[in-house]
Amino acid sequence: MTLSPANEALAAEIIGWFPRPRSALIPLLHLAQAQDGYLTDEAMRRVGELVGATPAEVKGTAGFYEMFRFEPVGTYLVNVCTNISCLLWGGEELLEHACESLDVEVGGTTDDGMFTVEEAECVAACTEAPCLQVNYRYRGRVSPADFDRLIEDLRAGRTSIAGHGVLAQVRQSIPADRLAGVVPPEQAREAPVWLARNEAGASG
Amino acid sequence: MGAPSATGGYLAPLPDRSAGAGYLQHAPGYVLNDGPKLITGRFVHEDSFTLERSVATGGYEGLRAALEMTPAAVHDEVRAATLLGRGGAGFPAGVKWGFLPPGKRPYYLVVNGDESEPGTYKDRLLMERDPHQLIEGCLIACYALGLQQCFLYVRGEMALAQERIAAALNDAYEAGYVGREICGSDFSVDIVMAWGAGAYIVGEETALIESLEGRRGMPRLKPPYFPAAVGLYGQPTIVNNVETLSNLPWLMVNGSEAYKGHGSESSPGTRMFAVSGHLRRPGVYEVEHGVTTFRELIYGDNFCRGIRDGNELKMFIPGGGSAPWFFEDHLDLPLEARPVGAAGSMLGSGAIVIMDDTTDAVRAAWRVVKFFARESCGKCTPCREGTTWLEQILRRILDGEGRPSDIDLLLDIGDNISPGPYPVAAHDGAEAVPFPPRQTTICPLGPSAVAPVVSTIRRFRHEYEAKITRRDPIPIEVVPVGAAR
């Protein structure tokens, strides 16, 4: 679907923080993905309109970044790291176990639509190898047994991870009276006022 | 710690390792050891990321100290401290700041929080555990250079870091530390969090700028696109790493002299190192820069306490996935950029990966090459095609389908991505080739994929040969045109 009214309002706010609307493209795509779990064509069209890009530019930009999906994925995206540090502690074996126990190929989604398993590159938790992320929340030093327990907990609803697409659950928001002011670069040619202190400091 | 809260970020508490003393439950991976703590001092507090804790423990004192000085004096102080960039290149931040061309305003500050070099994680901890320290660092830089807008670019996969930074920014705006007329002064700056979406190459500063402009994160050629000259929206832009900026509050409170009291003369202060792999106590350590050696870090009691199960060291990566590999002979090098570079590698992003003698060198090299092949942006032909080709050959060798010519082919492909002698550690009487590699590409990603290949072939050629099945090429009968059959 296209953006909900609430997300339209958020999108307008986010665009206002950047000197050029196009800079809001990735944040807005995250917003769309949080809404639908993946990027729908309608949402990409709308985001393009908002930031002044053609749908092809939006999709071409989104497709550069692995987190953006053009097809639905499972509620929980399980990213198992197999990069060098995790490889050394059994990351590949963990990935193999994950696929076997969920009965999917790498990149596949379980029949119930709950889990998608992917091979991830280094997620910056190397000392906790092997590690994985579920919807970009970490789990370190995961044994096959740990993995199975984690899946059980998720199936049973014993954890509270938001569905795929949702990242930070706290959004930045800037009160209008606190915003210093965002303008396009061509309207910000003057040196800011506090730099005058340099002269004052030099002369005094 | 029961089930993680929606904002908890971790799915379960970490089990302690046997040698786990020093691990903090609330900061997984970080090891609190003995030694000066310039940037991780607040990590001991479970709520270190809150404004309350930050302010109660000296948060924003560095900003207040800076506001008492002229902007130029703040810049001088940073220059005097020889604060080296912590992103990988190790260029002095104060000098970098000085590259902004006068009169081409506006300038922008872009914070590189797109940490994704294999083996590296320290920026993530700094963002998760002490976002206010980072924000304060940004403010000090913006004050010194007269910047009115700062973008804090956080890696897409780091949901918790995004959450913590968003919350910290909201609190800091509310409390008057960020935004209009900061702390009642004439200093105003907006800090906006932007975030990535899964692309390693965006950690390269020009690619990061492309991404921040809402485009595919493909690097730009330097020159002309040195960010300090032509950066975000074509304007001069300072791109600083999270850790670099996180040093500024301590530096402003304690001064450059005190800062230089830590570490070595050419590399003052401390650095965070993520030491992973086959270790007894892997972890992220804040280490005095330039004085500690690899041996100390790997074997020292205050640090990683040696290789697991008493195994022998086979090889190690001294500076993230892009760095050529080191071996036993390099353990006594100090953790300092210059000597490591001269020895044929780089200290890079502060990521050290230890591999013991159970490790298959070809497989390890393949995995790192596979990473670069997957992460190549696709812009430059040698990287786009060459990294994948390297990966395909290595996988073929691992699958038992190798050919005798493959080793030379690997090296020649490497030479076409990174021409000339490739940086490599000294071995068999041959001298080291110093870092960095030359490149036929715009950015160093392609050449980085050559590092594990050249490093392992030089040292463990016999392992490659053992895997390569002796298969001669199938002879092709050439029939001359017109010849009778």
Add this chain to the structure above:
Amino acid sequence: MDGAAVEARPGEMLIAACERSGTYIPRFCYHSRMSPVGMCRMCLVEVDTGRGFGLQPSCMVPVSEGMKVSTDSEASKKAQDGVLEFLLINHPLDCPVCDKGGECPLQDQTMAYGPGETRFVEEKRHFPKPIAISETVFLDRERCILCDRCTRFADEVAGDALIHFMGRGNHTEVNTFTDEPFASYFSGNTVQICPVGALTAAPYRFKARPWDLTETLSTAWVDSLGSRVAVQASRNRVLRVLGADADAVNWGWLSDKERFGFEALNSAERLSAPMLRDAVDGDNREFRQAGWGEALEAVAGALRATSPERVAVLGGARLTNEAQYMWAKLAKGVVGTDNVDAQLGDGLDPHLVLGLPRATIEDACRPGGTVLLVGPDPKEELPTLYLRLRHAIVNDGVKLVEVTPHATGLSHLAEHSLRPSPGTTARLVAELVDAATGSGPSGDDSEIEAAARSLREAGEGVVVVLGRMSLAEPADVGDAAARELSRLPSARFLPALRRGNLMGALEAGLAPGLVPGRMQLEDVGDGASLAESWPRLPDSLGLDATSVLRAAARGDIDVLVLLGSDPLNDFVDRDLAYRGLRGAACVVAVDLFVNDSASLAAGVVLAAAGPTECDGTFTNVEGRVSIMSRKVTPPGTARADWMIAADLCERLEPGSTSGLDSPQAIRAELAQISQAHAPITEDALTQNPMEGVLLAGTGATGEAGGWRRSGRPTMGRSPVGRTEPATGPAGREDPLEELPEDGFLLITTRTMYDDGMMLRHCPSSRGLAPAATARINPADTDRIDIDVSTAVRVVSDFGHIEATLATDSGVPAGSLRVDWLAPGAPANALIAAATDVTVVSVEAR
């Protein structure tokens, strides 16, 4: 460079400097008309700027003083060989079936320097074989080497970023958005600049091998900009048209209409012989093929049987300059009628066009300049001018102020866009000029004042791109606007003329009151050389197209020649065109096809040769004369237009064309009788065939124009002077105020693709004409009780057409816009030539 000293221009890229001095550095992504990206890495050479040699992409390194370059060192060669191998490993070996084979830079490089055998034993990258990314362009992603040329072109040059890189790294591909084709007017350029066979265009796919093609430099004929083209043919058939890189004109780019328009010339429906019929109604209305002698004698007989003032000629823009001159001579000098008009009530006053100080494209695009667009959308009507202007605005700081009836392809780049509602254009322009020259009220913060400020601040004078805007506004509105604009200090004009060689036609005197060389008929003296080569001159001033058709409708025209014109579809008033065609006693069509008008009324149809079938010259809107070349023979016995005229001259006045047996000979006579044409010598034409000859009196030569504000001519003995405005610009009330509750003011402008005769015969473009759409401002939806997207009937006092209702914020409130010639919905059915403003209403159907 390689040990020799080489001079370079400041800021010039190494690759270009080396090429100028004779060393070609191989490249795939670099293109001199686009910004460098340094992607393919093929152009790596060793460069030393003082710190030792290192490999650098020569397409991204500007030359600097003292720089040392080694293009053939071991390291350079190794790097280039390496890149070539990388490009080849995933490139399919389908050269034998690839259209690019034989003219493929990748193939050429590989043949010259490539390795003999592959070291790549892995599986190549696979994609489904060619996908259609638009109606005409096919993409084979396996062949693609990701050089970013097509995508850069789409984004940077055309402004239609509808194709883009998708995916990343080794999985990168060029593609469109889901179900959103690469529907760009300029898509064919991507095929031309593709360095491999990844992009192919439907009209040429599998048609020929490059080595079978022969090529000639010529000029595009579909619009008045005169883009330079290379026409390629094999076995007497044109198979491909490519853009030629003329610095002054089209920079190598073409619109798809210019590029693929040749398809019509190959149509089986082309006229291959003259045709006659005895009646246009009833049983005898079928045409029968005739010999040239019979057909021409029929025409000559009709001409002999009547008096000059009962003869009229409409059209002529399709013709070469030489043919236009011969037809002018036939009509005015032999028959003696001045009822000649190359425009169809849809253009500008020819006296203005010839008299205003003229600008070149280069003048309009000069960095930092200001362009005032008062006319139609360049993207639709003068597409390569659109590309040049777009480049100038985006890259060179040119400011655009537009006064257009609705949003144009450049509106989003314009500093100011003023939208006069129909009927108020001249008044708005007058206010703008008053404000800009300080002779009117100023200081307010209106849009007009803001736009005027831009004009005041224009340094070297404004370049006005001047054309007829909405065809639902009467011609004198545009003319009055033009007169107002001439008050701007040092303003120069680039006329946005409709249809091919219209400038040539006006220069040749194919307009009432004119004779060749910008001369007024009434001023031709007895001693003039014109008088010597022409048997006679018209006795009185003639009629323009509107008056000709009115006269014909009254029965006052006996012979009406349609010189490649189709009044039924092109004249502003369809009903009048119909009555005029039916009212003329004998209608003679000289054309490539039997068009709708000829089909309705012609008794004689003369088969003419097409633009690739005869030699001659073309004059573009700048006054730039360039050659048109014969590449193939015309079908059947079809003849060049000049031959047809010459034959008729001889029949009517033996000896009147003696010696005029070739285009060169005609040029020579024209240059002799017309000072304006004097610079067009054979030497001048061959000296710089790419740029052509810019006629004196036009902007680029510095001496601006044969027209002065004083009204004093500076050229010729008595060229065109200033004519006084017929009505004061402020004389008309605002029609919006008198608008009925459910009424709209009609706007109609041309689109690139329509139901025109030539496009109907282009297989690849035929389907591209947009369906009839009635566009209104979103705010106006409340005024009518009809839903958007429903089928409606647009009704005026004079007729109706059927269309689909749509909203468009680019249409001003109170107006309704329809395309000029949508299939099945000719907008001229709504318009009466006598009416100032056309009011329409919308009914559901």
